[in-house]
Amino acid sequence: MLRRKRIVYLGLIALLAVLVSALPPVSAASQTKRQRSIVIDPGHGGLDVGAKGKFGSLEKDITLAISFKLKSLIEQNMAFRVILTRDKDIDLSNENRAALANNNDAVLFISIHTNGSFRKNAQGAETYFMSLTATDEESRKLAYFENNSSELETRIAGEAKDDVQIILWDMAQAAYIKQSSRLAELIQEELSSNPLIGTENRGVKQARFKVLTGVACPAVLVEAAFISNPREEQKLISNEFQTHVAQAVYSGLAKYIKLTFQR
Numbered sequence: 001m002l003r004r005k006r007i008v009y010l011g012l013i014a015l016l017a018v019l020v021s022a023l024p025p026v027s028a029a030s031q032t033k034r035q036r037s038i039v040i041d042p043g044h045g046g047l048d049v050g051a052k053g054k055f056g057s058l059e060k061d062i063t064l065a066i067s068f069k070l071k072s073l074i075e076q077n078m079a080f081r082v083i084l085t086r087d088k089d090i091d092l093s094n095e096n097r098a099a100l101a102n103n104n105d106a107v108l109f110i111s112i113h114t115n116g117s118f119r120k121n122a123q124g125a126e127t128y129f130m131s132l133t134a135t136d137e138e139s140r141k142l143a144y145f146e147n148n149s150s151e152l153e154t155r156i157a158g159e160a161k162d163d164v165q166i167i168l169w170d171m172a173q174a175a176y177i178k179q180s181s182r183l184a185e186l187i188q189e190e191l192s193s194n195p196l197i198g199t200e201n202r203g204v205k206q207a208r209f210k211v212l213t214g215v216a217c218p219a220v221l222v223e224a225a226f227i228s229n230p231r232e233e234q235k236l237i238s239n240e241f242q243t244h245v246a247q248a249v250y251s252g253l254a255k256y257i258k259l260t261f262q263r
């Protein structure tokens with residue numbers, strides 16, 4: 001009786017071993033790649049339309065269109081999972097955008113925007129990384145606008161976070177300033193050197209953008225061109241220009257990934 005039981009046990013163990021060996025091997029590397037993500041953040045959305053153009057274009061629509069193109073480029077060429085903070089016209093707080101990156105093991109966070117200025121002739125592309133103090137008065141004003149462009153945004157932020165949490169979130173991005181500045185440089189370089197984009201190079205700047213402060217990975221905010229400048233607004237709404245911007249941002253982030261992850 002005992003011997004028969006033992007044979008059954010041994011048989012079960014052997015069957016289990018066969019089943020396990022038949023499973024496809026999962027390497028640690030491929031597991032890591034699957035989990036890692038790049039988060040693209042189309043600026044504004046819903047009631048928060050962002051900056052408006054003379055011809056009626058809204059920043060929130062252009063940022064979404066460019067973000068979709070950037071997502072496709074990354075998915076076609078890289079093994080990272082790409083997450084959009086929004087894929088439709090909805091309201092989303094800055095804190096939720098950052099949380100999405102932090103909850104999805106993001107290696108990069110790219111926020112896409114179009115610029116606005118009271119000066120109608122203001123033009124060009126600029127890329128920001130987070131700082132508690134702004135590069136200049138214009139950068140400070142821009143960050144103020146981006147941070148408060150919707151009353152709803154302010155209301156959500158006010159309800160959701162207390163002072164202690166905001167300080168902790170500020171610290172999250174503070175640990176990545178050096179990497180974020182490198183990422184900003186590489187993206188800005190591509191935006192300004194691409195003749196198909198052909199906008200003024202306004203350089204890499206720093207300001208306190210709420211959407212970047214809480215992100216726990218290298219994070220930048222791209223101001224592709226000025227929607228407030230009628231000439232640049234016309235470019236921004238064109239499919240070609242949006243594609244060129246997406247390609248430039250992609251090339252910059254691809255260079256950063258190559259430098260950082262593939263040494």
Ligand SMILES: [Zn+2]
Nearest residue numbers: 043050113114
């Ligand atoms: Zn914006």
